[in-house]
Amino acid sequence: MRNRVLALLAIAAVLCAPVLFAQAPSGTKAFDAKAVDPETAIKAAAEAAKAANAAAAANWTPPRTAWGDPDLHGYWLTATYTPLQRPAELAGKPFYTEEEALAVFKKSVESDAEVDPRTVHYDWKEYGMDAWQSPVRPNRRTSLIFDPENGRLPPLTAEAQKRQADNRAAARARNPQVGVQTLANWYTRCITGNNAGPMTRGGNPGSDSAAGAAGVTAEAQIFQTPGYAVLIMQSNSDARIIPLDGRPHLPSNVRNWLGDSRGRWEGNTLVVETTNFVAPGTNFLGGTSGTKLIERFTLAGPNTLQYQFTLEDPSTWARPWSAETLMPRIDPPLYEFACHEQNYGLMNVVKGAQTREAEAEAKKK
Amino acid sequence: MRHQVIIIAAAAILLALAATPATAQAPAAGLFPGYTPPRTPDGKPNLNGIWQAFVTANWDVEAHPAQPGPHPEIMGAWGATPGGQSIVEGGVIPYKPEALAKKKENLEKRMAVKVTNDPHRYDSGETELQCYRTGVPRANYMPFPFQIFQTPSEILMVYEYKGAVRTIYMDPHREAPTDSWMGWSNGRWEGDTLVIDVTAQNDHTWFDRAGNFHSDALHVVERYTPISPYHMKYEATIEDPNVFTRPWKISFPLYRRVEENVQLVEFNCVPFVEELMYSPLGLYRPPSR
Numbered sequence: 001m002r003n004r005v006l007a008l009l010a011i012a013a014v015l016c017a018p019v020l021f022a023q024a025p026s027g028t029k030a031f032d033a034k035a036v037d038p039e040t041a042i043k044a045a046a047e048a049a050k051a052a053n054a055a056a057a058a059n060w061t062p063p064r065t066a067w068g069d070p071d072l073h074g075y076w077l078t079a080t081y082t083p084l085q086r087p088a089e090l091a092g093k094p095f096y097t098e099e100e101a102l103a104v105f106k107k108s109v110e111s112d113a114e115v116d117p118r119t120v121h122y123d124w125k126e127y128g129m130d131a132w133q134s135p136v137r138p139n140r141r142t143s144l145i146f147d148p149e150n151g152r153l154p155p156l157t158a159e160a161q162k163r164q165a166d167n168r169a170a171a172r173a174r175n176p177q178v179g180v181q182t183l184a185n186w187y188t189r190c191i192t193g194n195n196a197g198p199m200t201r202g203g204n205p206g207s208d209s210a211a212g213a214a215g216v217t218a219e220a221q222i223f224q225t226p227g228y229a230v231l232i233m234q235s236n237s238d239a240r241i242i243p244l245d246g247r248p249h250l251p252s253n254v255r256n257w258l259g260d261s262r263g264r265w266e267g268n269t270l271v272v273e274t275t276n277f278v279a280p281g282t283n284f285l286g287g288t289s290g291t292k293l294i295e296r297f298t299l300a301g302p303n304t305l306q307y308q309f310t311l312e313d314p315s316t317w318a319r320p321w322s323a324e325t326l327m328p329r330i331d332p333p334l335y336e337f338a339c340h341e342q343n344y345g346l347m348n349v350v351k352g353a354q355t356r357e358a359e360a361e362a363k364k365k
Numbered sequence: 366m367r368h369q370v371i372i373i374a375a376a377a378i379l380l381a382l383a384a385t386p387a388t389a390q391a392p393a394a395g396l397f398p399g400y401t402p403p404r405t406p407d408g409k410p411n412l413n414g415i416w417q418a419f420v421t422a423n424w425d426v427e428a429h430p431a432q433p434g435p436h437p438e439i440m441g442a443w444g445a446t447p448g449g450q451s452i453v454e455g456g457v458i459p460y461k462p463e464a465l466a467k468k469k470e471n472l473e474k475r476m477a478v479k480v481t482n483d484p485h486r487y488d489s490g491e492t493e494l495q496c497y498r499t500g501v502p503r504a505n506y507m508p509f510p511f512q513i514f515q516t517p518s519e520i521l522m523v524y525e526y527k528g529a530v531r532t533i534y535m536d537p538h539r540e541a542p543t544d545s546w547m548g549w550s551n552g553r554w555e556g557d558t559l560v561i562d563v564t565a566q567n568d569h570t571w572f573d574r575a576g577n578f579h580s581d582a583l584h585v586v587e588r589y590t591p592i593s594p595y596h597m598k599y600e601a602t603i604e605d606p607n608v609f610t611r612p613w614k615i616s617f618p619l620y621r622r623v624e625e626n627v628q629l630v631e632f633n634c635v636p637f638v639e640e641l642m643y644s645p646l647g648l649y650r651p652p653s654r
Binding site for chain 2: 238239
């Protein structure tokens with residue numbers, strides 16, 4: 001809880017560095033020693049994973065809400081160290097043994113905890129922002145993608161290859177290139193958060209730079225009332241309202257950045273279908289606004305939520321693909337993430353990129 | 366003759382005072398007698414649903430005539446302000462004299478946009494213009510619906526405007542970690558009324574587009590009382606000793622949206638304000654050479 005307050009303050013600090021550092025919050029000095037000790041975190045994560053496996057094996061029955069739906073409500077962590085796609089050296093090996101999973105986890109934590117002075121502007125763990133400072137757990141899966149069986153994204157269609165080449169050519173043709181409008185990442189512009197669309201896209205060390213940091217604002221809340229589920233993401237305080245009454249989707253010309261979600265129960269699983277996205281974003285890993293997102297939420301134990309998602313976009317991938325992660329239950333609450341209101345970062349990103357472009361051009365002359 | 370004029374004037378003032386609505390925009394007395402709302406499974410009044418205010422307080426919480434908008438030369442009637450009655454009990458906000466001067470200054474510079482890398486960013490104009498969260502109580506009288514999701518431990522309010530979210534902690538109450546745009550809400554039931562104590566709001570938001578404002582000492586106590594299947598009475602007491610001479614009250618009805626399959630349609634205004642905010646800095650479109 002305390003770490004998460006600090007983490008949010010730290011994000012605010014990153015977004016508005018000149019302000020907060022001028023004020024030097026004294027609270028950052030008093031730190032829980034455990035939170036900056038990777039060994040303790042690794043031990044705790046191993047025990048949590050063991051308890052979760054035992055609960056899943058013990059034919060566990062999920063609780064019900066007062067009106068009889070499976071009760072998924074609570075706070076969940078989307079952070080993972082498992083990459084979205086299976087690394088080439090693990091071809092043919094979808095699962096680690098428990099011992100291997102722990103060893104890989106340990107390696108990830110240790111590399112995450114290291115600070116490379118050449119690249120790191122802030123030591124994130126000082127602010128509780130490393131993933132291992134959250135209740136992230138080891139995972140026996142070697143990749144989040146389980147379908148196709150090779151754990152890799154399906155090949156791009158010819159149409160998608162042409163589209164991506166055209167986009168790159170258009171970006172090169174712009175001179176100079178950078179303005180707010182030309183930034184492809186919605187999160188940089190604070191239009192949506194890091195968990196819009198699929199709630200997780202794999203972690204450090206990810207095989208895809210679009211995967212994003214594993215541990216930063218990786219909290220999500222599920223809220224349930226009769227006829228509705230609501231997903232609230234810590235990142236950007238995005239809220240997705242999911243009617244469960246079988247109503248039709250909005251007409252196809254009505255588009256939301258978070259899409260238009262409809263849910264239903266299949267046994268103990270909440271199945272959510274989301275369409276009507278405004279535009280393609282980095283969170284869709286190449287998918288267009290025509291992407292259909294299907295998510296499956298199932299309690300796998302008192303403190304573990306199984307989350308599966310499928311992305312379908314015939315104009316991008318030859319076939320749909322699916323991924324799975326296990327989300328640990330975490331303590332409440334979430335905090336307001338007023339991203340746009342204090343998006344100092346955007347100005348600096350664009351100004352910096354424009355400066356680089358001007359320098360490059362001057363060199364050419 | 367002269368005395369008569371004075372007496373008539375005094376009578377006119379008394380009549381005017383008597384005509385001032387004591388309960389602001391509360392529903393007319395006797396319209397909804399003795400209503401008992403349906404219950405949630407835990408026996409509390411069920412406020413679940415999509416609600417919306419139909420007052421013009423977002424333009425000005427005090428009484429105001431219809432006015433042209435800031436750019437009538439291009440926006441015509443689209444940009445105009447509808448006239449409306451005050452939602453403030455007694456009609457006017459009890460400002461301290463220096464605060465009233467600030468309110469007038471706010472109105473003058475309400476369209477100022479100053480995107481900077483320091484806290485002066487928030488010395489600029491009205492924050493709705495820049496798609497910032499509006500704070501409480503304003504979120505409840507924006508011209509957009511909001512949806513209530515009710516559980517025994519927490520009540521969630523999702524506002525169509527900007528998709529702003531508020532969690533109201535019912536049991537247990539929680540302490541605000543720091544100031545924020547929508548503040549920190551702890552709630553309780555008083556009979557059939559949901560009472561919410563809202564603290565820890567920052568001082569950047571205004572109550573309306575007319576410059577009515579508060580400091581970070583703002584303390585709001587909201588009361589939501591269902592009065593029919595389709596109506597709630599909304600009341601809020603507003604306290605801020607830095608700005609006002611005394612606590613003051615607002616009230617207006619909230620109406621249930623009853624259309625078949627009604628839902629919030631996203632109003633993510635961030636892309637709508639990027640040109641306004643970043644173009645003057647040469648950051649919106651690449652500068653032309």
